[in-house]
Amino acid sequence: MVQYLGTVGFFKALEESEDMNSDFFEIHCCGFSCIPAILWQYDSKTSYARVSKMWGEAIKLFKSVSNPSLSRMSKSISLLYNVQKKIKNQEENEKMIEFVQKWVPKFDIDDTLKVKVHAFDMSEKKEKMLFGNSLEVLSKAVTYPIDFSPIDNYVSLAWVFGIPEGDGIIYIDWLNSFTPQKAADYLLLSTFSRTSKLIKDRSNRSRFSTSIQISDVRNLSVISNRFYLAGKKVVESLAMLSKGRR
Amino acid sequence: MIGLALEAGGVKGFSHIATLKVFEMCNAKVDVIAGSSAGAIVGALYSLYGDADQVYDEFSKNVISFLKGKAIKSSVPMFEFVMRKALITLDEYYEFFKALFGKTKFSELRTKLIVVAFDCEEYQSVVIDEGFIVDAVLASCTVPGVFEPTYIGGSKVLDGGVLSPLPTEELKELGADKIVASIFEEEIPDYQTQFELLSTIDTIKGREILEEELKLADFVFSYPVEVEWSEFEKHEQVYTDAMKVAMDRRDQFENFIRR
DSSP states (O other): OGGGGGGHHHHHHHHHSGGGGSTTOOEEEEGGGHHHHHHHHHOTTTHHHHHHHHHHHHHHHTGGGTSOOHHHHHHHHHHHHHHTOBTTOOHHHHHHHHHHHHHSOOOEEOTTSSEEEEEEETTTTEEEEEOEEHHHHHHHHHOOTTTOOOBTTEEEGGGTTSSOOOSEEEEEEEOOOOOOOSHHHHHHHHHHHHHHHHHHHHHHHSSEEEEEEESSOOOHHHHHHHHHHHHHHHHHHHHHHHHHHO | OEEEEEOOOGGGGGHHHHHHHHHHHTTOOOSEEEEETHHHHHHHHHHHHOOHHHHHHHHHHHHHHHHTTOTTOSOOOGGGGGGOSSOBOHHHHHHHHHHHHTTOBGGGOSSEEEEEEEETTTTEEEEEOSSBHHHHHHHHTOOTTTBOOEEETTEEEEEGGGTOSSOHHHHHHHTOSEEEEEEEEOOOOOOSBHHHHHHHHHHHHHHHHHHHHHTTOSEEEEEEOOSOTTOGGGHHHHHHHHHHHHHHHHHHHHHHHHO
């Protein structure tokens, strides 16, 4: 969901930590959280301003995931079935790629950077870390299946396993009341419950995890502040672990 | 305590009977069976009769009878159901389970059984091990997007395969120290449309959950089955193919069980 752009608040918490320059930290991200992560990696001083500027456009462009409503998504699924929309229809993908090109600087993402971008490779059916041109990497990491086709066979990992593995995990616990009625409603309920389970399993395997509860937050400063506060907890816990290991 | 976990999978569940045959051939006793969906049907029948051949006869007889003119008689891809405005009611479906289990209760079974369903209000799996078998197994088999959900103990529930396709964790919690798993090898379906892409992703999630559950298994019977879950007219072929695979694993299983 677009609210993951608020992870820019997490990076502020990270910068305030003494251990942020330590080799100990790596940031593994997927979906929309990769945008602030990559912007922070590129220039930590301007990342909030950049995210703040793109926020309004992101909310409009990524409607299905800016105010996620299961009943609306259910209608989208029925529509997708009705029109039998082919994967090769790239028109929507172009809008998303243009968005990335407009807001993200082009630079090389290599394996020496702290930020590691995860996406799901549909051809090999595997989660992968992406390296190379930042624009291509982010387009592959953000593309989500209800509105977009896979890019070079990649879709957002957020729609498959929910989050990457990590020692510390922050995720959005999305509160949404939903009374399923039709077949598509139950399919949606079942597939999102699977994602929630996979997130829970990965959180249980992490050393520390925390969630941010969201129902309908459309204000970047509010959501980024929540990520900041949650981020402080995660960073402190992981810094203690780091010291314990040394 | 030996626990047997049986995977969800519609007609593919007939493969589990081959696993039970091997248990019998090796004189190995199952202490507790855990099943989701079709795994729950086979598990419940074995817990009731304690005889793999009888499980096949009862399940097969009822499938043939049910297929005559009923709603899910052929291979209908899952997504075909999405466009139905109304879900299939459980009335007809209930008759199928009633014919299999009548008014038998969990307390009357020869072998301890746990049936897993998905609580769609709490978004988690729920273990059912008391009350009438017919209610528990029906709840565990209500495929989301196809059948309307049912109620168990006041909770709205769906197919156990949603979050616990292979209930090994539930067996572990019950105290099983050796867990045997019976599963299917499935190709992840390809996609041409945006809708099929969503369906493929859902299958990938299910496989990921299964992989985690498999980590708790000490011995695995894995059956390559190339049929859709709803192709019940192919149940005999599924069972016959599974028997060949199971027989190939018999010696290894015997070694495992005697260890």
